[in-house]
Amino acid sequence: MGILRKRVVVLGGDGIGPEVCQEGVRVLKAVAERFGHEFIFDHQLMGACAIDATGDPLPEKTLAACWQADAVLLGAIGDPKYDNNPAAKVRPEQGLLKLRKSLGLYANIRPVTAYDRLLEHSPLKKDRIQGVDMLIFRELTGGIYFGEKGRTGDGAAFDQCTYTREEIARVAHRAFHAAENRRQKLTLVDKANVLETSRLWREVVQEIAPQYPGVVVDYLFVDNAAMQLILNPRQFDVLLTENMFGDILSDEASVIAGSLGLLPSASVGDQIALFEPIHGSFPQAKGKGIANPIATILSAAMLLEHFGLQAEADCVKEAVDNALERGVLTPELTSGVPYTTEQVGSFIAYGVLDLQDCQLHRSNIEVGLSTII
Ligand SMILES: NC(=O)C1=CN([C@@H]2O[C@H](COP(=O)(O)OP(=O)(O)OC[C@H]3O[C@@H](n4cnc5c(N)ncnc54)[C@H](O)[C@@H]3O)[C@@H](O)[C@H]2O)C=CC1
Ligand SMILES: CC(C)CC(=O)C(=O)O
């Protein structure tokens, strides 16, 4: 792969979003420096910060910039002033959902890995989680999050869940394709014993399955799947599911890795792709330097893979592994003296630049912040 020039829109968002994004960008800048690429970063508003500035959680200017970009890197959105006010009509999450829908990002891919160095840290037993390596395919632009919602005259509320065959088929094809290139197993998670939409999911997946003869398909109801994920997570290779189930199960699966701050994701459609940690804006941590930036940095690695830069992505992943191995960890992952968000990001950026020798000293990391990247 030759030298690339790419435009990346950065949506820091709210809470810890801008802090973790800064580290994702730092690592991408290190990649550009090491491999000679040019990445142009265009920072735009989305979420509560956009409501504050413009009244709109997804301003037209932001959406237009995303369409102009080669990829989007997102931190997280959300603010307690909306979470704690159910009557608010304009909400940060509307911006995120509209962005996903507008950009056609129908497949959200969430890898879940058990890192050897962190096995002891997970509350789950080591012998259950060692070797876990699964991909969750979450449908991202349909289902109950996008259905008609409202209040009835008698004060009740409703949220409608709808799926079309096409919405199911396009994400299912991507999941089957991924399974073909992995351990050739696909598990569809649904609630087909109760929900009509889930029965449609099974129907469509059963129709598609013969096109992927090497892939073994099995089916789990979501309640059982929630249990199996912590009882025997190694059984999963590719897990395919609808929007809300995927949202919930992937947060649960992060306990296998050891922290929600470790899980990255790619949201892809037929035109553009967006990369974001699976976590939210963790508002309690804003400005404290305690947020784990690794989920965002690994999302940046997925962005590099999307650009076809596999060696560069591998370099980032190796630098992340090295940080974990050497105990360069944010507070939720250590009982020792933790590193800050910036220090972890800088350590990983140093790793990318192959400047490992001067890394471990906190003072060097801090010097590096101002001098190297
Ligand atoms: N994609 C997005 O932008 C998302 C936004 N949200 C929004 O985020 C706000 C907060 O929601 P919560 O339910 O509290 O979820 P959250 O994901 O922000 O935080 C839940 C818990 O996970 C841990 N955590 C999350 N990120 C971490 C990180 N980088 N490093 C270390 N630990 C981390 C913390 O213990 C935290 O209390 C809400 O406004 C919600 O709507 C929630 C999920 C996704
Ligand atoms: C606004 C929510 C749907 C965001 C979320 O929880 C997620 O995408 O994981």
Ligand SMILES: [Mg+2]
């Ligand atoms: Mg979520």
